[in-house]
Amino acid sequence: MNPSPSIFRPGAGVSGELFADLHLHTLFSDGTFSPEELARRGAQAGLAAMALTDHDTVEGCARMAGACRTLGIEFITGTELTAEFEGHEVHLLGYFIDTQQPRLLDEIKKFQAVRQERVLEMVSRINKLGLPLRAETVFALANCQSPGRPHVGRALVQEGFCATLEAAFERFLKKGRPAWVPKYKISAADAMELIHQAGGLAVMAHPGLNHCDHIIPQLARDGLDGLECFHSKHSGTQSRYYLALAGSLHLAVTGGSDCHGFSKGKPLIGGVKLPLAYLEKLKEARRAHPAAAPLH
Ligand code: AMP
Ligand code: ZN
Ligand code: FE
Ligand code: FE
Numbered sequence: 001m002n003p004s005p006s007i008f009r010p011g012a013g014v015s016g017e018l019f020a021d022l023h024l025h026t027l028f029s030d031g032t033f034s035p036e037e038l039a040r041r042g043a044q045a046g047l048a049a050m051a052l053t054d055h056d057t058v059e060g061c062a063r064m065a066g067a068c069r070t071l072g073i074e075f076i077t078g079t080e081l082t083a084e085f086e087g088h089e090v091h092l093l094g095y096f097i098d099t100q101q102p103r104l105l106d107e108i109k110k111f112q113a114v115r116q117e118r119v120l121e122m123v124s125r126i127n128k129l130g131l132p133l134r135a136e137t138v139f140a141l142a143n144c145q146s147p148g149r150p151h152v153g154r155a156l157v158q159e160g161f162c163a164t165l166e167a168a169f170e171r172f173l174k175k176g177r178p179a180w181v182p183k184y185k186i187s188a189a190d191a192m193e194l195i196h197q198a199g200g201l202a203v204m205a206h207p208g209l210n211h212c213d214h215i216i217p218q219l220a221r222d223g224l225d226g227l228e229c230f231h232s233k234h235s236g237t238q239s240r241y242y243l244a245l246a247g248s249l250h251l252a253v254t255g256g257s258d259c260h261g262f263s264k265g266k267p268l269i270g271g272v273k274l275p276l277a278y279l280e281k282l283k284e285a286r287r288a289h290p291a292a293a294p295l296h
Contacts (some may be wrong), residue, residue, distance in 0.1 A: 009279045019050035019234070019273035023205065023228065023256025027143070028060035029080075030150040032261030035060045038269070039067035039186070045270030046230050051095060053078035053205075056111040057146040058099040060166075062256055076279075080205060081195070084185035085219060088212040090204055093228065093254070096198035096286050104149065104198040107186075111142065112145040114184040119147050125179040126172060128153075149173045150263055165263075190221040201225040201286050203254050208238040213245070220249040225285055230255025232268045252282045 025031030142151035153168035203226035248272035255274035
């Protein structure tokens with residue numbers, strides 16, 4: 001069977017088909033929407049299901065679940081962990097995780113502590129360059145447990161030290177710039193184990209952005225459950241390539257916009273629409289998983 005062309009042209013759906021967006025951020029990490037605003041925009045975009053995948057946190061999941069319930073949208077819990085495999089940075093999405101699981105919360109707390117330390121180090125470097133940015137300003141602006149470079153950048157703009165967020169990254173925050181501090185990464189194997197023991201499935205996010213396709217078969221052997229074939233930054237050719245790869249490695253297929261609200265230009269929500277049949281397959285994989293508890 002030829003797949004529907006709509007899946008290669010995100011958003012160009014066949015009428016009547018239902019869609020999901022499984023990669024979304026809120027202001028609980030580096031997005032600009034509250035969970036309620038994100039859910040509202042999802043409803044406007046006609047989404048039937050949404051997953052929240054904030055970086056290194058599950059803080060927004062409870063509110064997002066409530067907002068989705070009110071709007072009649074199916075909600076899937078999630079997070080996006082920054083991990084490392086043989087020197088390559090990979091982002092691992094954890095879906096269906098139990099957001100109350102003590103070990104998951106413990107580990108996440110460690111990632112968040114490291115992120116907060118990293119903000120202090122970035123601010124200290126900026127101070128050494130002569131700009132009196134205060135860490136408190138960054139933390140107040142971030143107002144979440146998982147602060148990162150965008151929050152430092154926004155604080156630099158707010159305090160009048162940089163004209164735009166882009167300028168802040170160019171001058172201070174980009175890799176190799178004076179206030180750039182590498183981010184802590186757990187091993188991909190540990191991240192996948194953490195996701196699994198919290199009852200979730202581990203999916204490699206946006207492989208098209210990571211330029212390390214050769215490691216995907218090894219990740220699959222180590223427990224990877226799925227591949228994010230559809231993503232705002234994937235071309236149709238890339239989506240087709242990853243669909244074939246997912247098929248040959250028996251990985252589930254996922255997709256999402258990776259919307260960060262207004263923090264990276266225009267909101268991307270609604271730009272990638274994953275046909276709901278893929279979500280059903282993901283749920284089947286979830287039910288078959290050894291660590292699985294009943295879905296509802
Ligand atoms: P962090 O996780 O703290 O390293 O921050 C990563 C975030 O910074 C991601 O959401 C990126 O999209 C964002 N980012 C990276 N480079 C830039 C840039 N040049 N301008 C704006 N945001 C950026
Ligand atoms: Zn992000
Ligand atoms: Fe990512
Ligand atoms: Fe993301």
